[in-house]
Amino acid sequence: MTDLFSFxxxxxxxxxGFYGAIFGAIPGxxxxxxxxxxxxxxxxxxxxxxxxxxxxxxxxxxxxxDVGSTVARIPGTPASAAYFGQLFRLSRKEGPLYSLGIxxxxxxxxxVIGALLLILTASLIVMVAxxxxxxxxxxxxxxxxxxxxxxxxxxxxxxFASLLLGLxxxxxxxxxxxxxxxxxxxxxxLMGGLNYIVAMIGLFGFSEVLNHVFKPDKDxxxxxxxxxxxxxxxxxxxxxxxxxxxxxxxxxLVGVMVGFLPxxxxxxxxxxxxxxxxxxxxxxxxxxxxDEIILAGTSSNNAAVASAWIPALSLGLPGDxxxxxxxxIFMMKGISPGPLLFDQQPGLITSLYLTFIISNIVLxxxxxxxxxxxxxxxxxxxxxxxxxxxxxxxxxxxxxxxxDVYDVWIMAGMGFLAFFLKRGGFPLAQVVLGMVxxxxxxxxFMVSAIKSRWDLTSFFDRPIAILLMVMTxxxxxxxxxxxxxxxxxxxIEELTED
Amino acid sequence: xxxxxxxxxxxxxxxxxxxxxxxxxxxxxxxPDLPEGHPGPGLFPRIIxxxxxxxxxxxxxxxxxxxxxxxxxxxxxxxxxxxxxxxxMYPWLxxxxxxxxxxxxxxxxxxxxxxxxxxxxxxxxxxxxxxxxLLFKQLLQVPL
Numbered sequence: 001m002t003d004l005f006s007f008x009x010x011x012x013x014x015x016x017g018f019y020g021a022i023f024g025a026i027p028g029x030x031x032x033x034x035x036x037x038x039x040x041x042x043x044x045x046x047x048x049x050x051x052x053x054x055x056x057x058x059x060x061x062x063x064x065x066d067v068g069s070t071v072a073r074i075p076g077t078p079a080s081a082a083y084f085g086q087l088f089r090l091s092r093k094e095g096p097l098y099s100l101g102i103x104x105x106x107x108x109x110x111x112v113i114g115a116l117l118l119i120l121t122a123s124l125i126v127m128v129a130x131x132x133x134x135x136x137x138x139x140x141x142x143x144x145x146x147x148x149x150x151x152x153x154x155x156x157x158x159x160f161a162s163l164l165l166g167l168x169x170x171x172x173x174x175x176x177x178x179x180x181x182x183x184x185x186x187x188x189x190l191m192g193g194l195n196y197i198v199a200m201i202g203l204f205g206f207s208e209v210l211n212h213v214f215k216p217d218k219d220x221x222x223x224x225x226x227x228x229x230x231x232x233x234x235x236x237x238x239x240x241x242x243x244x245x246x247x248x249x250x251x252x253l254v255g256v257m258v259g260f261l262p263x264x265x266x267x268x269x270x271x272x273x274x275x276x277x278x279x280x281x282x283x284x285x286x287x288x289x290x291d292e293i294i295l296a297g298t299s300s301n302n303a304a305v306a307s308a309w310i311p312a313l314s315l316g317l318p319g320d321x322x323x324x325x326x327x328x329i330f331m332m333k334g335i336s337p338g339p340l341l342f343d344q345q346p347g348l349i350t351s352l353y354l355t356f357i358i359s360n361i362v363l364x365x366x367x368x369x370x371x372x373x374x375x376x377x378x379x380x381x382x383x384x385x386x387x388x389x390x391x392x393x394x395x396x397x398x399x400x401x402x403x404d405v406y407d408v409w410i411m412a413g414m415g416f417l418a419f420f421l422k423r424g425g426f427p428l429a430q431v432v433l434g435m436v437x438x439x440x441x442x443x444x445f446m447v448s449a450i451k452s453r454w455d456l457t458s459f460f461d462r463p464i465a466i467l468l469m470v471m472t473x474x475x476x477x478x479x480x481x482x483x484x485x486x487x488x489x490x491x492i493e494e495l496t497e498d
Numbered sequence: 499x500x501x502x503x504x505x506x507x508x509x510x511x512x513x514x515x516x517x518x519x520x521x522x523x524x525x526x527x528x529x530p531d532l533p534e535g536h537p538g539p540g541l542f543p544r545i546i547x548x549x550x551x552x553x554x555x556x557x558x559x560x561x562x563x564x565x566x567x568x569x570x571x572x573x574x575x576x577x578x579x580x581x582x583x584x585x586x587m588y589p590w591l592x593x594x595x596x597x598x599x600x601x602x603x604x605x606x607x608x609x610x611x612x613x614x615x616x617x618x619x620x621x622x623x624x625x626x627x628x629x630x631x632l633l634f635k636q637l638l639q640v641p642l
Contacts, residue, residue: 040634041633041638044634044638044639044640045638157553157556157557157560158557160549160553161515161550161553161554161557164519164546164549164550164553165518165550167542167546168518168522168543168546168547168550171542171543171546175539177539178532178538178539180529180530180538180539182526182529182539182543183525183543206585209581209608210578210581210582213574213577213578213581213611213612214573214574214575214577214578215573215574216574384609384612384613384614385609385614385622387608387612388605388608388609388612388614388619388622388623388626389605389622389626391581391585391604391605391608392601392604392605392608392626392627392630393630395585395588395601395604396601396630396634396642399592399597399642400634400640400642403641403642405588405589405592405593406589408585408588408589408592409585409586409589411585412582412585412586415585416578416582419578424507424511426511438542441542442542445542446541449536454536
């Protein structure tokens with residue numbers, strides 16, 4: 001395993017942060033797309049280099065999504081859409097460097113809080129997970145799936161349909177328990193199942209190209225210039241963070257809780273925290289609370305980026321699309337998340353924790369400042385040129401993993417499916433969740449059922465299994481009761497997916 | 499098809515999900531059971547198929563009144579299909595011309611489709627292919 005502080009490790013962090021800062025700042029390109037395009041490279045790298053690079057990319061790209069909002073009133077990422085109006089208004093009043101500084105410092109502090117909670121809670125969950133048998137893993141998968149249905153913030157029916165699609169894809173190929181081939185339609189390539197990594201490249205990479213081709217973006221122009229001094233970016237925003245420390249802490253904790261839910265992630269965290277702040281500040285004059293709303297949104301989204309790794313590392317449940325990709329890399333590399341990972345690869349776990357701290361304290365402010373200064377040029381990046389390169393990366397990425405041209409078709413098919421789902425307002429994260437949790441759910445159900453000679457009451461015998469079942473029922477109850485209320489006035493479904 | 503999709507997007511999507519669920523259920527009904535009549539490899543696909551069909555029905559029944567201003571399915575369908583065509587042709591190109599040439603031709607086609615003028619498209623195709631070759635083949639030593 002490559003050390004984080006080796007030459008390759010440091011280069012992975014620096015290049016990852018740089019790539020995230022540039023990519024996230026270009027309107028229409030998301031952190032998930034940045035990570036999806038990195039998959040083919042990550043696949044051929046040592047996990048000790050690839051995983052820290054993914055953390056650096058996602059932490060910086062989420063912040064960089066605010067660059068477009070600040071200078072041209074275009075949210076660069078769905079997370080940024082939650083407060084882009086406030087960012088632009090504050091930029092006009094106080095200058096773009098100051099508002100981007102608030103975003104960077106809020107993100108950095110939120111990210112560190114998320115990372116600290118990741119360090120504290122992941123090991124605790126692993127201690128509990130050591131007691132798990134196939135019965136508990138079955139209930140964990142059910143809990144993850146149900147949380148995923150209601151965490152999208154949009155229509156629960158559409159989320160459920162996406163989830164079922166993912167579960168269906170997971171059944172393609174030889175059945176893991178009994179060895180019976182399913183849904184292969186005579187194709188030897190499908191016998192081994194749908195390649196998860198290839199599917200990810202199609203779902204999150206190629207689908208973006210199809211979306212842009214279907215509805216081409218107009219050319220963007222920066223309305224504001226980011227000239228100014230470093231003081232506006234670093235010192236004044238940092239003082240504001242200190243002054244509003246309780247707001248930052250509260251929003252970060254909300255982000256951590258949302259990020260922990262399978263299938264939710266940074267976008268939802270950002271929307272929930274900024275919505276809470278908007279509700280709290282009702283009655284204030286327009287523009288008076290812009291800095292607070294920005295701080296709430298940015299600290300929450302980066303906290304969620306870190307906390308999404310808690311269930312991923314400790315239980316193998318993806319907290320967001322980025323950790324779903326990470327779990328795919330784990331699968332392909334033969335690494336099992338959960339107690340085994342903590343026992344067998346403690347060095348990797350420590351380097352992941354350290355990466356979160358370094359990314360948020362060093363990389364985010366440094367590359368954040370760089371992307372702020374380059375804002376005017378990044379906004380004008382020609383999209384057709386980028387899309388040509390993205391297509392090439394999707395082709396090479398899907399082909400190179402197995403050296404099989406057939407995978408290029410799978411990638412294209414998945415890309416078209418994702419494009420089609422997005423146009424209908426169906427979330428994509430739930431498809432991935434289904435693909436990840438499907439085999440866990442089925443295998444643990446069949447093993448438990450066979451073990452207990454099909455006495456299904458044994459699923460309700462063990463205390464932790466009962467606790468997980470009760471939690472599932474609570475999630476379903478709360479989901480049905482409150483789903484969509486928070487987002488009644490803003491159709492998050494469209495904003496997070498388009 | 500396009501007319502149906504435009505007329506009622508939610509109905510169309512619900513119908514697709516319903517049909518997929520029915521198809522999944524039908525195919526998985528032929529999967530064998532375990533001895534003593536216990537459910538086998540068909541159990542999960544059957545449950546998924548049934549749930550998909552019910553969800554499709556739910557999407558149709560509980561759909562909101564169609565917004566006449568819904569333009570989510572208005573766009574450049576022809577360009578989407580042409581782009582898909584280029585990617586679907588890639589395996590054949592690869593077989594005849596090898597990885598590098600096939601990739602360069604595909605990128606050139608995509609760039610032309612994105613309305614980049616031909617000589618710029620050519621430059622993009624050559625440079626992108628060269629960069630990918632250097633990164634994957636030379637640096638990461640991936641067999642291409």
